Amino acid sequence: MILQIQNIGKHFGGLQALSQVTIDLPQGEILGLIGPNGAGKTTLFNVINGVYAPSEGRVLFLDQDVTGSKPYRLAKMGMARTHQIVQPLNELTVRENVMVGACFGEENHGMVRAAKIADEVLDFVGLGERKDQLALNLNVAQKKRLELARALAARPKLLLLDEVLAGLNPSEIAGMVQTVAAIRERGVTIIMIEHVMHAVMNVSDRIVVLDYGRQIAEGTPQQVSQDPKVIEAYLGDPKLAEEIATRVD
């Protein structure tokens, strides 16, 4: 197991954001993490990569207990993530942004090697033309790609993708889905939070559904999409519920 999440609970004051979440993630899997808004998906990411310390439970990464470790320690162990709300380093160039990922990740490259990796990764995500621009000049879709490029430049073992598809148009989504599949081909384990149902259902090996901080379902995309509890959780969003129910490829 590359990652084991054991009985994680997190509360902010009186608000229980996560309770009793337990997930085992084998090497090489793509795990889809879905659930209505406010279900605690991003909070779970924040617990996994050390932004928050959990109130209960343990996180094991590569068989080491990393509960409450700082994000930079996890990055150096080989974990990378993207942010739902993009976090570009605005006054640095696109290339420099990506070099930060390569320089300070597990492989700990020097500047020259990092620049090379950055150029490769930027070509891979389709930002090669813009590498000398300041990151603040990118549009939202490009900033999403930049997030992905920074994470990839670290050549992580585990990649946490927080809504990389949100805000993209259908053809961009198709491109990004291919990119994610290509990343997995390299042997990277991925957890992705996603609202674009058909994409996450297609690309994931397994799905975990969160609702109000609880794990209400887990299984293959087919199993999950037929689970009444999942459909109920999405009832507030009839269109999405329907999409889940009919989604059995």
Add this chain to the structure above:
Amino acid sequence: MKIYKKPGFWLPLILLVLVGLWPILTKNAANREVVSSILVSVTLASSLNILLGYTGYVSFGHIVFFGFGAYTGFYLMSVQGWPIYSAMAMAGLVPAILAFLLGKAILRLRGAYFALATIGVNEAARSFVKNFEPLGGSVGMQLNFQIYKDYGGAAQALWLTFYLMIGVTLAVVIVSYLVRFSKFGLGLMAIRENEDAAEVMGVVAPDSKTWAYVISAIFPGIIGLLFFFKNATILPGDAFRLHLSIETIVMVMLGGAGTVLGPLLGGAGYQRLRGTLLVTPLFRNIQLVVAGVMLLVIILFIPAGIVGWLRDRFPRLRRVLE
């Protein structure tokens, strides 16, 4: 690419050497004093730039390191009879250690809270020195003029101090260039832009910030010693001038925070301006008002400073202006 092939590396050094040569060639002590004050400003501004410009942490108390370094070296020379070179080493080392300890304590604060804490540090340092008798208390310390004999007499000693000042200023500009284009510097700039995102990418922010603070404390201490060695007397009020901290911020912002050349231009430019204002009857007593207004205007209209503005306006200059 090797740094010695880059024009952006040589330009600041050449400018500094030219400015430094002027009093040497004219053999004029008045010119020397003018250039000395510029060198002090450039050293302070370039040092602060490593923290303010690269790392994005505003320190209102940077002059603490100037004061402490000066006091340390001055004490060692006047009371313990150390030669100037080893006193200089200690004048850099002691502020560095102080910065390390302070950094561990207050660099966990972000934004305005860090800035407030640094003001507190400045005031605390001044009160401490003022009331600490071994350092002369509120009357400070004086050098015995005999000491200049070791360096070939007072006139020779003053010239020696000047050469050392040039050396220190060149060193700080070189260090600031090396940091700017190193991996360490990339981490600092990532912290400046978004500390949380930087940590997620693996930048060990607490350590990086502390080392940036330490590096930025060394040179102000050394130049402080040289400054007060030249004056032969040191007082708490002169060594810990809060407004000099603020003026240093103006210098960095004026030249261009986060650039190598900026603090050099800003330091020299502001120092010359101040010199002019101080002898102009109208502004003599309100030169700090001018500094305040300047800071306001820079932040409102050219937040990137002179160098940043030129780089934006003339992309071709980017290779040279770094």
